[in-house]
Amino acid sequence: AQKITQTQPGMFVQEKEAVTLDCTYDTSDQSYGLFWYKQPSSGEMIFLIYQGSYDEQNATEGRYSLNFQKARKSANLVISASQLGDSAMYFCAMRGLDGSSNTGKLIFGQGTTLQVKP
Amino acid sequence: GAGVSQSPSNKVTEKGKDVELRCDPISGHTALYWYRQSLGQGLEFLIYFQGNSAPDKSGLPSDRFSAERTGGSVSTLTIQRTQQEDSAVYLCASTRSAGWTSGYEQYFGPGTRLTVT
Numbered sequence: 001a002q003k004i005t006q007t008q009p010g011m012f013v014q015e016k017e018a019v020t021l022d023c024t025y026d027t028s029d030q031s032y033g034l035f036w037y038k039q040p041s042s043g044e045m046i047f048l049i050y051q052g053s054y055d056e057q058n059a060t061e062g063r064y065s066l067n068f069q070k071a072r073k074s075a076n077l078v079i080s081a082s083q084l085g086d087s088a089m090y091f092c093a094m095r096g097l098d099g100s101s102n103t104g105k106l107i108f109g110q111g112t113t114l115q116v117k118p
Numbered sequence: 119g120a121g122v123s124q125s126p127s128n129k130v131t132e133k134g135k136d137v138e139l140r141c142d143p144i145s146g147h148t149a150l151y152w153y154r155q156s157l158g159q160g161l162e163f164l165i166y167f168q169g170n171s172a173p174d175k176s177g178l179p180s181d182r183f184s185a186e187r188t189g190g191s192v193s194t195l196t197i198q199r200t201q202q203e204d205s206a207v208y209l210c211a212s213t214r215s216a217g218w219t220s221g222y223e224q225y226f227g228p229g230t231r232l233t234v235t
Binding site for chain 2: 045046091
């Protein structure tokens, strides 16, 4: 079975500093995808970044980067130069084969609440 | 272009009543998902539709839950005889392809907040 673990229920970061949100995963699949989503207090889920299991380089999208360590099964999100608008819940998710199923459904972690302090 | 839309945004219903939640995916997206977000369970997959294929209903919590997708576009999630534990935010997402080798992210709608009293 696939599982995503986010061990940090809440995090604080000072504005303009970098912050790392942890994510570890468990899967027996050889091919899978890892995603990070942001959920502000308004509730919408906003896609941030994607890492494929065969991608050799860490994914980056603007101020977001994904520190992918395949052997350790971790996919930490790094946010550089934090902004007040980054305050939100952040979810790590995985998509992979689920037995013989190829639905592409996402398995989510429990989320990390990030608060950026001015 | 337009994103995923859901209606209603909020729904309060009495225990035992049936409710219907609607999702309009992004035009051209072949795959559609329903998820449920609740305090105790986090985000859970409910059901998946891909084109004309049989849906994957493996995440539906009970037979009170059902969903349809008409014409490969709009989807309706129906909860019969609602219970208080059904209170949650129901999120719909769509993507161009469900292929696991692709990086196609799922685009989420704003959700429907269901409260069962």
